[in-house]
Amino acid sequence: MEYETFDPKIHDSRHVATLIYDVDFRTFDKLFKSSEKAIDAIEKNLRKEKCLKVILDNGELIGMLMFYTWDINHEFRLKHYKLFIVDILDHFVLSDIKKGDFYLAEIAIDKDKRSKGYGRRVIHDVINYARKNNYTRVTLDADFRNAKAKSLYERIGFRQFNKKSFLKRGMYNMELKLYEEVS
Numbered sequence: 001m002e003y004e005t006f007d008p009k010i011h012d013s014r015h016v017a018t019l020i021y022d023v024d025f026r027t028f029d030k031l032f033k034s035s036e037k038a039i040d041a042i043e044k045n046l047r048k049e050k051c052l053k054v055i056l057d058n059g060e061l062i063g064m065l066m067f068y069t070w071d072i073n074h075e076f077r078l079k080h081y082k083l084f085i086v087d088i089l090d091h092f093v094l095s096d097i098k099k100g101d102f103y104l105a106e107i108a109i110d111k112d113k114r115s116k117g118y119g120r121r122v123i124h125d126v127i128n129y130a131r132k133n134n135y136t137r138v139t140l141d142a143d144f145r146n147a148k149a150k151s152l153y154e155r156i157g158f159r160q161f162n163k164k165s166f167l168k169r170g171m172y173n174m175e176l177k178l179y180e181e182v183s
Contacts, residue, residue, distance in 0.1 A: 001062075005054075023108050028042075038082075070098060102133075104140040107122055120156065138178065142172045
């Protein structure tokens with residue numbers, strides 16, 4: 001598998017927007033009332049961003065991942081107001097990023113490629129990258145309603161360190177400690 005920084009001039013932005021929608025379809029559906037409207041808004045707001053990677057397998061786009069680190073945080077910018085609402089909702093339930101963290105914000109694999117080991121491999125690649133670059137832990141979030149994802153993360157070695165909810169939306173904040181941070 002290969003990872004490339006998303007570039008709308010090169011990669012299929014509709015495909016990437018659909019993958020982003022899949023990660024949080026319940027929230028998008030409540031705000032936009034249809035998957036098509038949500039995907040349209042996401043696609044219009046996509047731009048080249050070093051924290052958004054497409055996942056390729058033999059040149060075929062099969063997924064995406066978004067990450068942030070303690071020194072490269074999510075950038076608030078002008079966008080569709082409903083997408084801004086998603087950012088606000090996320091603020092209340094997602095893991096806080098601390099010094100030394102590599103935060104896996106989103107991961108999505110095409111529906112027809114799921115349950116074939118791609119997600120596990122991506123997470124292991126992220127862990128290896130974080131370890132090589134001296135991050136102290138990898139963090140991510142598992143939606144309360146996605147027991148399958150939480151179970152996968154736990155089998156890989158992640159442990160819940162916090163639990164947050166806001167307006168019927170909730171996440172298990174999970175971590176995998178790589179190194180103990182020295183004070």
